[in-house]
Amino acid sequence: MKLALFDEHRLGVVIDDRIVDVTTAVTSHENDAETAGWWRGLCRDWAALAPRIADAAKSRDSLPLDGVTLQAPVLNPSKVIAAASNYRAHVDEMHQVQERTLGTVHPWMMEFDVFLKAPSSITGPSGPIVLPPAVLADGHEIHHESELVVIIGRGGKDIPVDEALERVFGYSVGLDITVRSPADRSRRKSYDTFSPIGPWIRVADEEFDPGALDILLTVDGAVRQQVNTADLLMSVPEIVSYASRIMTLNPGDVIFTGAPPGVGPIEAGETLVTTISGIGTMETMVR
Template sequence: MRISRFNYDRIGIVKDADVYDITDLFDLKLQWPVPTGDTVIAQLGQVLGRVGDALRDRQPQPLSSVRLESPVANPGKIIGAPVNYHAHIDEANNDPEINKGKTFTTLEAYGLFLKANSSLIGPSDEIQSAFAERRTDHEVELAVVIGRTARHVTVEQALDYVAGYTIGLDMSVRGAEVPSYRKSPDTYSVLGPWLVTPEDIPDPDSLNLSLHVNDELRQEANTRLLILNVRRVIAYASALYTLHPGDVIMTGTPAGVGPVLPGDTLRAYVEKIGTLTVRIADTFAHQTGA
């Protein structure tokens, strides 16, 4: 099942080329203090069991007519896996603009990092490159959305905690600063075009993924090449962080990362999910850097 967020916080089911609004099936009343996690993602398991009956009397909207937003509105954490494909480790170690004097070895040696959730946008927004004189790179990734609270989960149980999968772009300013800083500017986390529930992706470790900039193929790989597969990344993250509904884990990018320029169009693809298309804005966020 494909679940979208569209037209300024409506929640929908995507079927073929249509979207059905199911926002009314969720309890969206304000609570204080706000429960940890994304309220909609926390309710998905309960609501999706009632969707079949609910759709019978609803008129769809053409998918082409709606504004698609990030399928997760309020992730408590966006977690990144910096070097989780061997070929990307090799290219990072061979590119001084990426490594800045560091030597990358394995994900477990380097660890995970957190991205600011204020960096999150969807496919109908634009990425705004942070600095005119700093290189911004694209990184396409399979993104995992957590569906229920997870702490110290085993590798064998890890997929039981998944709400679904989406396409992620982990945009990155190159430089010597820590990844959490360079990867957290506004608009530098892109998710979309929708969330695909696990019954439609029984094996997340066998998915083709690719990224085009304009019409040029830049990245192409399969998630079977992940160093830590999806189960292991979830378990690894849950050993340090309590994972809550709506938390996002970007599982790592393959080789082929490279710079983007104002006006470019990025087209990211992940098998069984679809294609996320997003544009780079015509202007930089800052004309002079820090």
């Protein structure tokens, strides 16, 4: 099942090129993106709510997708976690990127780890990504990083690897927009609009394998990034387990799983199109 948030944070089930409004199937729904308790409850209690939402999707009229405004398919997570240095080819290319943009290579940044991005950096598939004028004035490059995004369901602390996928609510397409500068990693990635997510969530089930997904990013039609998640150094279950040993994962939390090789600068006026097989395509403008 594919779940989207649209218009004024309505909940919809996406079926082909149409969407069914199932908002009233979530009895605790309220249109308050800042508290978003109903959304986190949906992530936590999905197993119990799924039959009701599935029934609503079958019994109600649908709307054309191009007739609604898709929002980011997550609401005010308690945290946005991101994995660093999680594709070998990306680690290799970062030596040249850091030499060019920083004048030196930081070896510690070449090791896998997780860091935090500000939840306020999240934006939806309709974008745009806004390049901060002060950053541009300082001459720093701003890069795209297309990534598989994990949305936590029940969450927990010290989650074993073999139980990690049971704690996942679903998956989405994401961009981890990044300033290449000497500043702290979290700061460089936390500007408003620097975490586009969309166009919807593919709810986790036994048929969906997050370790066998094709990721493709084009910029104005030119291929920039192309990889399969089989190449992740730390798999999705390992990332979830590792992060949970550092911090408690709460329902609705977001995890970016790492940048593939092919990162590069973006400029105002460009169009980024990111596709992940089995999930969907997100088109985002830059200004």
